[in-house]
Amino acid sequence: MSLEGKVWRYGDNIDTDVIIPARYLNSFDPKDLAAHCMEDSDEHQEAPFAANVVEGDILVGGKNFGCGSSREHAPVAIKASGVPVVIAADFARIFYRNGINIGLPLLEIGDDVEKIHHGDKLRVDTSTGVIENLTTGDVFHAQPLPGFVQDIAKAGGLINYIKAKG
Amino acid sequence: MGMNMTEKILAKHAGLDSVTAGQLIFCQLDMVLANDVTAPPAIKEFEKIGRPVFDNTKIALVPDHFTPNKDIKAAGLAKTVREFAKKHQIKNYFEIGRVGIEHVILPEKGIVGPGMLTIGADSHTCTYGAVNGFSTGVGSTDLGVAMATGQAWFKVPKAIKVVLTGKKPKYICGKDVILTLIGMIGVDGALYKAIEFAGEGVAELTMTDRLTISNMAIEAGGKNGIFPFDEITKEYVEGRVQQPYEAVAPDEDASYEKVIEIDLSKLTPVVAFPHLPGNTHPVSEIDKIKIDQVVIGSCTNGRLEDLRQAAEVLKGHSVHPDVRCIVIPGSQQVYLDAVHEGLVDIFINAGAAVSTPTCGPCLGAHMGIMAAGEKAVSTTNRNFRGRMGHVDSEVYLAGPYVAAASAILGYIAVPEEVN
Numbered sequence: 396m397s398l399e400g401k402v403w404r405y406g407d408n409i410d411t412d413v414i415i416p417a418r419y420l421n422s423f424d425p426k427d428l429a430a431h432c433m434e435d436s437d438e439h440q441e442a443p444f445a446a447n448v449v450e451g452d453i454l455v456g457g458k459n460f461g462c463g464s465s466r467e468h469a470p471v472a473i474k475a476s477g478v479p480v481v482i483a484a485d486f487a488r489i490f491y492r493n494g495i496n497i498g499l500p501l502l503e504i505g506d507d508v509e510k511i512h513h514g515d516k517l518r519v520d521t522s523t524g525v526i527e528n529l530t531t532g533d534v535f536h537a538q539p540l541p542g543f544v545q546d547i548a549k550a551g552g553l554i555n556y557i558k559a560k561g
Numbered sequence: 562m563g564m565n566m567t568e569k570i571l572a573k574h575a576g577l578d579s580v581t582a583g584q585l586i587f588c589q590l591d592m593v594l595a596n597d598v599t600a601p602p603a604i605k606e607f608e609k610i611g612r613p614v615f616d617n618t619k620i621a622l623v624p625d626h627f628t629p630n631k632d633i634k635a636a637g638l639a640k641t642v643r644e645f646a647k648k649h650q651i652k653n654y655f656e657i658g659r660v661g662i663e664h665v666i667l668p669e670k671g672i673v674g675p676g677m678l679t680i681g682a683d684s685h686t687c688t689y690g691a692v693n694g695f696s697t698g699v700g701s702t703d704l705g706v707a708m709a710t711g712q713a714w715f716k717v718p719k720a721i722k723v724v725l726t727g728k729k730p731k732y733i734c735g736k737d738v739i740l741t742l743i744g745m746i747g748v749d750g751a752l753y754k755a756i757e758f759a760g761e762g763v764a765e766l767t768m769t770d771r772l773t774i775s776n777m778a779i780e781a782g783g784k785n786g787i788f789p790f791d792e793i794t795k796e797y798v799e800g801r802v803q804q805p806y807e808a809v810a811p812d813e814d815a816s817y818e819k820v821i822e823i824d825l826s827k828l829t830p831v832v833a834f835p836h837l838p839g840n841t842h843p844v845s846e847i848d849k850i851k852i853d854q855v856v857i858g859s860c861t862n863g864r865l866e867d868l869r870q871a872a873e874v875l876k877g878h879s880v881h882p883d884v885r886c887i888v889i890p891g892s893q894q895v896y897l898d899a900v901h902e903g904l905v906d907i908f909i910n911a912g913a914a915v916s917t918p919t920c921g922p923c924l925g926a927h928m929g930i931m932a933a934g935e936k937a938v939s940t941t942n943r944n945f946r947g948r949m950g951h952v953d954s955e956v957y958l959a960g961p962y963v964a965a966a967s968a969i970l971g972y973i974a975v976p977e978e979v980n
Contacts, residue, residue, distance in 0.1 A: 408748055408837060412945040417924040421634035423602045435947040441639050444569060459749035459782060463945060464924070465684040467602060467700035488784055489684055493700035539715065542585045553702050556611050557710065 397520045398479050399529070400451040404513035405438055409458035411490065414461065414469040425470060425475035432472040439513075450477035453519065455511050457483065459489025467497065474499045480519050482526065482537070484508045495544060498552035502526065510535070524551035563812025565720045565786050567755040567932050568811055570695035572877050574678045580817070582719040590619065592673055593707045594681030596663055596920075597624035597702075601641045603682055606705030614649045615711030616642025617734045621653035621672055621681075622646050623663035626920045631927035635764045644673050661892025661918040664688040664776060664860035669892055670802030673807040675790050680704070680713050685942065686909030687778045690787035693773035693782050693794055697785050713726030713735075718784045720755040721746075722817040725762025732976050736862060736940065736960030739777040742823060744841025752782035754818070757811065762825045763789060768797045769866035773960075777862045780838040805866060819916055832938070833958040836946045844963055844975045854937040855968040856884040856949075858924045859914075862940035865898050867961045870902040874965035874976045875911045880973035886913035889921065913968070925949045938967040 419431045433444035443496065444488040454473060458481035461469060470493045473481060478498045479517035494501040500521040511517070540548055548557040564572065564579060572580040574588035580787060594750035595603050600622055607614075611628035618690050622642050646654035654673055654958060655661070664685050667673045675693035682704040689696035698876060699713065707713050723742060743750070749867040758771075766774070771788050778786025788794070790808035798806070832847065834840040857863075857871045868890060880886040888908045890896035897917065899905050908915050922929030923941040931937060931950035936957065939949065 398860060410943075410945045412924075412943070412948050416947055417598075417626075417926055420598045421632060421638060423605075430953075435952045437952075439944065443572075459752060462748060462782065463684065463779075463943060464699040465599065465682055465686075465700055467599070467682075467702060470700075485752065487749075487782060489779075491700050492703060496700060496702040523669070540585075540782060543714070544585065544716075553706055554606055557706050 396522060397518060398451065399516065400479065402451040402511055402517060403439065403444060403448065403452055403454050403515060404511065405436065405456045408462055409456045410463035411466050411469040412463055413463055415466065415472040416502065420468055425471050428468050428472035429475035432476045438536060441442045445476065448476045448478065449526045451480055453517050454478050454481045455555045456509060457508060458485055460486045462487035465489045467493045469492045470497055470499045480521055482508065495548055498554040500548065504535045504537050507535040563814040564817055565797045565811045565815040566789065566809045567695055567720055567757065568717060570676055570678055571715060571717055575720060580717045582717050584717045585660065585714065587712050587714050590680055590707055591677040591709050592619055592679040592714055593622060593661060593704060594621045594667065594679065594683065594686060595704050596626050596683055597628060597638050597642055598626045599704065601638045602701035603704035603708065604645050606702045608711045608813040609887050610706065612709040615629055615688030617650050617710065619845060620650045620651050620708055621667060623655050623666065624650055624661060625660055625662050625925065626654050627796065627926050628660065628919055629917065637927065645933060651804055662860045663694055663819060664861055665863050665891030665895065667804050668692055668772060669722040671803055672796065673822050674798050674802035674806040680707055684779045684945060685776050687783065687785045688772055688776040688860060690775035690778065690785050692798055692913060693788060693790040695756065695785055695787065698779060701919060717753045718753055719818040721751055722820045723756060723758050724760035724820060724822045725758060725825055726760050727762055727824040729765045729825045730828065731826065732962045733767060733828045734960040735773030735830060738766060738770065738823065738833050739774040739898065740833050740838065740841045740958065741828055742775065743777065743781045743839045745821065746781055746866050748780060748837050748839040749782040751778065754783055756781065756786040758788045765825055768793055768868060772864065773861055777838065798876045807865065810880060815957045830960065830963050832963060832973055833943050833944055835957065837945060838942065838958060840882055844973060850936065850973045852884060852938050852967055852973060853935040854928055854929060854931060855884055855964050856922050856937060856939040856941060857964050858889030858891060859920065860891065861942040862961055863889060863895065865895050868895065868899050868904050870908040870961040871965040874962055874979060876907050878911055878979060880912040880968045880970045883971050884968050886968040887922065888913050889916045891919055892918055910963060922949055938964050938973055940964050
């Protein structure tokens with residue numbers, strides 16, 4: 396699937412407490428979570444994410460994106476914000492699993508992430524992992540998903556995959 | 562090529578003779594855990610599959626995060642878990658009054674043991690490596706599927722070996738070991754990897770030390786953090802773990818991506834500065850940092866030995882007038898033992914608040930939320946931005962000795978500074 400969107404750029408070690416603070420975990424309604432997504436980040440405070448994100452925007456982080464808690468509320472909040480794909484140097488393990496399981500594509504591109512800046516426009520093919528930075532002309536290739544993890548992603552998440560498997 | 566401890570447990574539960582790093586496998590699960598925050602979404606996903614639970618004796622539901630219910634929405638979450646537990650006759654469901662912090666009560670009650678494979682919808686599920694099991698955190702969808710199928714998929718991780726040597730000096734505890742390790746390798750130093758502990762220094766560590774260390778493997782990005790089975794493990798699990806278990810040891814030619822050595826005799830009490838658990842500093846080298854709150858408890862340091870250490874320092878002293886000190890025993894058993902041993906007397910006489918078991922302040926849920934500009938020394942596991950309350954409050958992570966000394970003096974301190 397090919398997507399185009401504007402980049403929200405964040406730094407290294409974006410933790411799940413920043414993505415969705417625990418004070419909002421008394422709900423797991425995706426809309427409630429999206430309303431507070433990235434609320435505790437000290438980046439982009441002049442134009443906070445939740446109030447300014449538009450459908451199709453792409454979230455780009457640095458190293459170890461999604462570290463900390465196992466709360467699936469974090470990728471759910473991002474997905475419910477209208478973000479169709481998250482790109483990072485690499486992801487924390489549980490966040491990565493959760494993204495795949497809920498059908499939020501996650502692409503790892505290592506140090507190439509340094510060539511993506513806040514506000515850049517990207518074209519992303521989530522099936523091939525090819526990322527074009529339309530602002531700078533750079534092209535990146537994400538690591539492909541291994542083995543049956545690709546099948547889970549293709550099914551749109553783990554529940555669909557398990558149900559299809561029978 | 563031989564296998565390490567993690568590979569042995571994964572291979573056995575995948576029905577394979579051997580596995581190697583990078584391999585994708587499906588494993589049978591021995592225990593599946595969720596709490597009041599993560600179980601409700603897991604139950605929603607579980608119900609989409611439309612199957613019964615795979616085994617009502619192999620699911621643990623522990624409402625510990627927002628309990629005793631902090632608000633009406635949280636009460637709704639707890640009710641969802643309670644009703645599900647009743648409907649499916651979940652054996653290991655713990656109601657208020659019996660519940661404790663999940664990673665304190667599962668080992669304490671022998672629900673997890675050596676060689677067992679546990680997943681939990683809580684990142685600190687990695688705690689059970691201390692009793693020679695493989696355990697790791699997952700999200701709610703994985704958990705919902707596991708409750709229906711009894712299976713989960715894994716990528717066999719590469720492993721880092723941490724060789725411990727030397728004797729542990731006075732006032733050094735498991736927290737100093739793990740914070741020092743995270744300081745050395747960074748918060749992503751073990752990303753996607755197993756951490757396996759080895760060396761003669763392991764025998765220096767009590768089960769409480771080990772539970773603290775394995776608990777925070779995730780803070781280095783680790784998938785799990787596992788200890789070998791020894792006399793200390795045997796003494797702890799015997800009489801607790803009811804089902805038959807099979808301890809694992811690494812093969813002599815087991816493969817490790819990296820070997821790290823830590824000489825316990827060289828350790829000094831450390832504190833992790835905001836906003837990452839890897840921002841470790843020796844307490845002896847820091848400036849005077851005034852604090853507003855001290856929290857002693859959590860799945861990291863809420864066990865009896867942790868409370869004994871805090872009480873040892875607090876005995877005969879008073880909490881500083883500018884400090885709120887909150888002590889939270891990790892389970893009802895820990896609480897009761899602390900009462901019987903006179904630890905609760907010491908805390909209350911010192912001017913500390915003692916609470917019923919809850920995760921509460923650790924994740925900024927309740928029971929000790931901080932205002933803007935406030936600072937806490939906490940024996941919990943994360944010091945992320947806004948973790949314990951306002952986004953402009955700060956958490957400094959330390960062990961119980963340092964936390965108690967800081968409570969008395971009003972600034973971050975080591976026990977030697979008290980008196």
